Structures are given as structure tokens and as C-alpha cells.
Amino acid sequence: MIPKHSALIAPSLLAGDFSRAAEEAAAVEAAGADLLHLDVMDGHFVPNITFGAQFIKALRPKTKLFFDVHLMVAPVDAHLKAFADAGADRIHVHVEAGPHLHRTLQAIRDLGCTAGVAINPATPAVAVAEVLDLVDAILVMTVNPGWGGQKFITSTLPKITRLREMADATGRDIAVQMDGGIDLETIGPAHAAGADRYVAGSAIFGTGDYARAIDGLRRAALATVRGTGEDGRPDPMR
Numbered sequence: 001m002i003p004k005h006s007a008l009i010a011p012s013l014l015a016g017d018f019s020r021a022a023e024e025a026a027a028v029e030a031a032g033a034d035l036l037h038l039d040v041m042d043g044h045f046v047p048n049i050t051f052g053a054q055f056i057k058a059l060r061p062k063t064k065l066f067f068d069v070h071l072m073v074a075p076v077d078a079h080l081k082a083f084a085d086a087g088a089d090r091i092h093v094h095v096e097a098g099p100h101l102h103r104t105l106q107a108i109r110d111l112g113c114t115a116g117v118a119i120n121p122a123t124p125a126v127a128v129a130e131v132l133d134l135v136d137a138i139l140v141m142t143v144n145p146g147w148g149g150q151k152f153i154t155s156t157l158p159k160i161t162r163l164r165e166m167a168d169a170t171g172r173d174i175a176v177q178m179d180g181g182i183d184l185e186t187i188g189p190a191h192a193a194g195a196d197r198y199v200a201g202s203a204i205f206g207t208g209d210y211a212r213a214i215d216g217l218r219r220a221a222l223a224t225v226r227g228t229g230e231d232g233r234p235d236p237m238r
């Protein structure tokens with residue numbers, strides 16, 4: 001089990017060089033990434049289009065990293081099997097993307113993946129309250145989805161705390177994961193608010209030293225938690 005208030009780092013390949021996607025995935029794995037975040041955009045739910053299941057399937061043999069797939073797709077249900085077959089470990093779907101979220105999350109689990117529910121900045125925390133028994137993660141959008149490289153929306157911080165409280169109240173280990181605008185300045189407040197996983201695109205792939213960037217983000221998060229060791233690892237006493 002991942003300790004609460006740990007700080008797992010998930011580089012978003014969106015900010016990497018797509019012409020060398022397999023090398024980029026391997027590079028962040030070697031640099032100490034905990035997960036690989038894969039942003040699928042459909043040109044409908046969000047204005048931008050990125051890549052689909054075939055791209056993810058081609059990447060799957062190139063790295064052992066956990067594939068954290070963020071579907072910005074509506075309607076999404078007809079596509080879930082393709083992403084599960086492509087090698088997704090976790091599939092996040094948006095609470096805003098369809099009227100049958102409960103059925104969608106159940107379908108993700110039935111396909112053998114873990115499930116995440118993504119929530120846009122304008123959507124209140126209560127929108128996920130009735131599906132927490134079906135999710136392993138809440139993906140809190142700290143930008144409006146659609147592009148990388150956007151500015152962190154600080155007004156989402158109180159919602160992070162509310163979602164952490166809701167997640168803890170279930171008694172299950174539900175990750176509270178930030179997505180968008182995470183960098184050395186924003187990761188600390190997000191961690192203090194109750195998050196434990198961080199997607200970062202530009203703040204990793206936009207640098208020349210992925211290991212330094214990943215380590216710096218992890219340390220910046222954990223530095224906000226009293227009792228955390230200097231080596232950046234979660235304090236087992238917490």
C-alpha cells in the first residue's frame with residue numbers, strides 16, 4: 001500500500017518529444033518516475049487531439065512504468081476496452097464526460113484496470129461523492145484540461161482538501177492526484193492541501209535533466225510535510 005501523503009511523480013508524456021516517445025518513456029523511468037501519465041484528448045470533450053490506444057499499445061513493451069491513462073474523451077464507454085487491451089493500468093474518466101459514471105467506472109474494473117475519476121476545476125467535490133467506492137484515485141484538474149503548459153489554478157486548493165477528507169472517510173486508500181501546472185512552486189501547496197500524486201509535463205520534459213526535475217518535485221512536495229526525511233522518502237512514522 002502506498003503511504004498516505006507520499007509524493008508520487010507521474011511525468012506526462014504530453015510534454016515529451018512524440019517522435020521519440022519510447023525513448024522519452026524509458027528516460028523518465030530511468031530518472032525515477034513512479035508512473036507514466038498518458039493524456040488522451042479527443043477534439044470533442046477537449047479542443048485538442050493527442051493520441052489513442054494504438055499509440056499506448058506501441059509504448060507498452062518499451063517501459064515497465066505503471067500506465068496512468070487520462071481519457072479526455074466523451075462519450076468514453078465504447079473506447080475503454082481498447083485502452084485496457086493496450087496495457088493501461090489505471091484509466092481515469094471525467095465526471096463531466098457522461099451521464100453514467102457509475103457504469104463507466106464499473107466497466108473499467110471489469111476490464112481488469114484500476115479506476116480514477118477526473119474532476120474539472122469548475123466541478124464541485126461533491127460530484128464524485130457517490131462513486132468513491134468504485135475508484136482508486138481522484139484526478140483533480142488544476143488547469144482546464146486540453147493543453148499542457150498552463151498555469152496552476154490556485155482556487156482548486158480548498159477542493160483538494162475536501163476531496164482528501166472524502167477519500168479518507170471511505171477507509172480505503174484512494175489517491176488524490178493533481179494534474180496541471182505542477183512545478184516547484186505549486187507542488188508544495190498542493191501537497192499541504194492533501195494531495196499525494198503529481199502529474200507534471202512541462203516541469204519535467206521541459207528541462208534537460210529529468211532525474212533532477214523528478215527528484216526536485218518530490219522533495220519540494222515532501223518538504224511541506226512535517227517529519228519527512230531529508231532523503232525525500234515518506235516518513236514511515238506518519
Ligand SMILES: O=C(CO)[C@H](O)[C@H](O)COP(=O)(O)O
Nearest residue numbers: 145146148149180181201202
Ligand atoms: O491533462 C493534462 C492537460 O489536460 C496534462 O496531464 C497536464 O496539463 C500536464 O501538463 P503540465 O504539467 O505541462 O501542465
Ligand SMILES: [Fe+2]
Nearest residue numbers: 039070179199
Ligand atoms: Fe492529464
